[in-house]
Amino acid sequence: MKYRSIDLFAGIGGIRLGVEQAFGDDVETVFVSEWNKYSNQTYAANFEDPFPIVGDITEVPSKEIPDHDILLAGFPCQPFSIAGVSKKNSLGRATGFADETQGTLFFDVARIIDAKKPRAFLLENVKNLVSHDKGNTFKVIMSVLTEDLGYHVYWKIIDGKNWTPQHRERIYIVGFLDDVPFSWDDLDLPKCGGGVFADVAEQDVPDKYTLSDKLWEYLRNYAERHKARGNGFGYGLVGPEDTTRTISARYYKDGSEVLVRQEGKNPRRLTPRECARLQGFPDSFEIPVSDTQAYRQFGNSVCVPAVAEVARLMKKALEG
Numbered sequence: 001m002k003y004r005s006i007d008l009f010a011g012i013g014g015i016r017l018g019v020e021q022a023f024g025d026d027v028e029t030v031f032v033s034e035w036n037k038y039s040n041q042t043y044a045a046n047f048e049d050p051f052p053i054v055g056d057i058t059e060v061p062s063k064e065i066p067d068h069d070i071l072l073a074g075f076p077c078q079p080f081s082i083a084g085v086s087k088k089n090s091l092g093r094a095t096g097f098a099d100e101t102q103g104t105l106f107f108d109v110a111r112i113i114d115a116k117k118p119r120a121f122l123l124e125n126v127k128n129l130v131s132h133d134k135g136n137t138f139k140v141i142m143s144v145l146t147e148d149l150g151y152h153v154y155w156k157i158i159d160g161k162n163w164t165p166q167h168r169e170r171i172y173i174v175g176f177l178d179d180v181p182f183s184w185d186d187l188d189l190p191k192c193g194g195g196v197f198a199d200v201a202e203q204d205v206p207d208k209y210t211l212s213d214k215l216w217e218y219l220r221n222y223a224e225r226h227k228a229r230g231n232g233f234g235y236g237l238v239g240p241e242d243t244t245r246t247i248s249a250r251y252y253k254d255g256s257e258v259l260v261r262q263e264g265k266n267p268r269r270l271t272p273r274e275c276a277r278l279q280g281f282p283d284s285f286e287i288p289v290s291d292t293q294a295y296r297q298f299g300n301s302v303c304v305p306a307v308a309e310v311a312r313l314m315k316k317a318l319e320g
Contacts, residue, residue: 001319003119006031006065008057008073008109012042012297014279015072015124018307023315030066033057038293039300045286057108062115070314071121073109074302077129077137110144113151113175120314123173124302127157130171141173151175156184158310160303164194165243166278168303172310182317188309198240200277201260209268211259216266219256235259237267247275252295272298280304 003026007016010032020027029047033054034040040053054060113121130138145153153175160168176182211219223234235256236245244258247270251257255269262268270278272287272294280303287294 001026003027003069003318004030004067005070005072006033006068006112006118008033008071008112009075009105010034010043010053010072011036011039011074011301013047014281014302014304015074015122015307016047017281017285018302018304019070019072019122019311021304021308022311026315027070030068033060038289039297041288042286042294042297045288058105062112065112065116067116069119071109071113071116071118072123073121074124075105075109077126077132106141106144110149113145113149117177119177120318121151121173121175122307122310122314123175124307125171125173127169127171130157145173145175149175151177152179152182154182154184156187158187158306160280160306161194161243162189163305163309164278164280164303165197165199166194166245166247166303167243168246168279170302170306172306174310174314176317180317181320182313184313186313186316188312194243196241197238197244197260200274201240202271202274205268205271209271210262211255211266211268213266215254219254219259235267237261244270244278247278247295247299249296249299251275251299252292275299280306 003023005016005019005027007013007029010016011034013032016029016032029049031051031054032043032047032049033056034043035055035057043053109121109123129141132138142153142155145151153173155171155173157169157171160166160170174182219235226234236258237260238244238258239261247258251270258270259267260270272291273283275295275298276285276287277283279298279301281298281301289297
């Protein structure tokens, strides 16, 4: 069975890569949307599509999106206007998802699902989506997907450290148009976990990644001040046997989330290739952009093997 898929808020294609690992030749991407020009450079260097990447999805009418079986989206977490929700509640009826989600990028995911009725979707987001805006954001999303759009929806928070040495909890939301036999019980977490930092560390890292005395002193002082106030902020030092903290899109600023210990000198930041490995990207994945952009891109991306495992369960359910 061949599945057609579309990749929304595609970033550098991490979700697509995981899905392709699970589906093999059984999946074909027919549409890609991503507005960031640097992400598009990386995407185009790694995926050969016969069509251009579309920029702003909010400008694309639903009818212009190709038919597809699977919709993929790592959409940004944004609050919904409470006005729309309370209006819906006070009227005691569903006012339709447009009223409550208009102006957010989730609205574009919903309108495309509504118009194209894919057999399945896979959405990925930060763990905080569940508690965001006192739980309201997640409640609206689930109600739109199930009640307004009529999908059978399952969600789970999964930590990437099952596959790579990075602690990265993300929520995966999967939905099916038909009532298929999907179950999270089938999730196959590697017995030995995701390994340790030494498994992904590069050898002979250039000196430019080592922190200057000035920055290292600043980070230590900053951490001390916060500690004195009882705040948890600090830099995250990793050794060969450790799992790293979550790398985020702001890693390029000072690298303090994950610093690598070095014998006899200041710690260093991760290299872009190490960031890619921490997210489970293969070394064949090309990085054609500056370090700053690469840090942003991998920090915004997904743990590829975690996506692949979720996609494996989806394929099993679709074929069950």
